[in-house]
Amino acid sequence: MASSTLICDTEAWKDLKDHLDDIKKTHLRDLMSDTGRCQSMMVEFDGMLLDYSRQRATLDTINKLYKLAEAASLKEKIHRMFNGERINSTENRSVLHVALRASRDAVIQSDGKNVVPDVWNVLDKIKEFSERVRSGAWVGATGKALKDVVAIGIGGSFLGPLFVHTALQTDPEAAKWAKGRQLRFLANVDPIDVARNITGLYPETTLVVVVSKTFTTAETMLNARTLREWISAALGPSAVAKHMVAVSTNLTLVEKFGIDPNNAFAFWDWVGGRYSVCSAVGVLPLSLQYGFSVVEKFLKGASSIDQHFYSAPFEKNIPVLLGLLSVWNVSFLGYPARAILPYSQALEKFAPHIQQACQLMESNGKGVSIDGVPLPFETGEIDFGEPGTNGQHSFYQLIHQGRVIPCDFIGIAKSQQPVYLKGEVVSNHDELMSNFFAQPDALAYGKVTFILSLLIFPGVD
Secondary structure, eight states, X not given: OOTTSOGGGSHHHHHHHHHXXXXXXXXXXXXXXXXXXXXXXXXXXTTEEEEOTTSSOOHHHHHHHHHHHHHTTXXXXXXXXXXXXXOBTTTTBOOOGGGGGOOTTOOOXXXXXXXXXXXXXXXXXXXXXXXXXXXTSSBOTTSOBOOEEEEEOOTHHHHHHHHHHHHHTTOHHHHHHXXXXXXXXXXXXSHHHHHHHHTTOOGGGEXXXXXXXXXXXXXXHHHHHHHHHHHHHHHOGGXXXXXXXXXXXXXXXXXXXXXXXXXXXXXXXXXXXXXXXXXXXXXXXXXXXXXXXXXXXXXXXXXXXXXXXXHSOGGGOHHHHHHHHHHIIIIISOOOEEEEEEXXXXXXXXXXXXXXXXXXXXXXXXXXXTTXXXXXXXXXXXXXXXXXXXXXXXXXXXXXXXXXXXXXXXXXXXXXXXXXXXXXXXXXXXXXXXXXXXXXXXXXXXXXXXXXXXXXXXXXX
């Protein structure tokens, strides 16, 4: 499809529009009674299970969505991204966050250069530096070990690392390696956020990580200057070089700020801020808190889903299926919102991360095509959410009895912190998962039609 042609002008789009009349006659109660359909709408990969049988769609709908993906040249665009072509046309850049977690021997090209060795040079530098700090080989200006880290960033430089940090805090292995350490994230220029982040910390045992690609981001640099003053007032201006490091590409401004350029960790133009958690933006503060070996497991998990996205056929491709269903719900069924409902307190920061990162608000929250042409159909999605069961006492009334809101329920098979109380019929986690399974069924079989996806992960709550 030529870039000047709108997707809504294709036969595949028109076919889906015509198909709406068939769907309006359906109810999830009837769709769910078709065993063959339900079994066909389950996909497993690497211990994850996606069940999208509670979506308001038939197998015919899904096949028509595959044809829409073909009309949009989706497979070709995926290959172009992995091949390092400049698919970010507005900035004329590659989009290669997949290179950030590629194996050391992988080859991923950008402008004719394999970027993977550069990625691993930075990862090796992070590993060496974080181990020095954690072991006490790197000390502060007064000779004391640096036990606490404040990471300063905003947007993707804050939401992604915060989400992963929150998810790891209660993981037994990660918690063991983080014992005696603190990691905090400062994003808001509101001085209250500054006060909260430095309360209980001491400059002589604190390391500050300033995350700004250009070292000119207004909010980030104001907060960086604020903490520089906090350190200088207590320890003197010369202490800045021992207590502040940078994630940036602008070494001139890094040095001018008072940070040793040798303690700057690079990332590249082909790393979008909202996708940067696997770069030094996330890997450095997370490695300082948990150790590089723990963070490397996270990178390997991201690489695994990258390869699945790249190579799996669309009918087995979890990211593609979720993306197509989003298009179906927003642009065809006309549902403007989606609830992200992780039944795991460890994923409490998942919804805010998704809002900014990889779905339909900050990334794709536009009413025009990539060529700037106004679109004659609805795009973008209002993503919101709260962990279950908290959300059940917050906004589920609207979902059950008010508006039609597609929901993604995310469950975890095994808890990070299992609790078994004597005399209780089930464990706490079993009680949680009972809610996880009951809520989608209540919505699917109720009097109003709702649209749901279930994602179940094998690992940890």
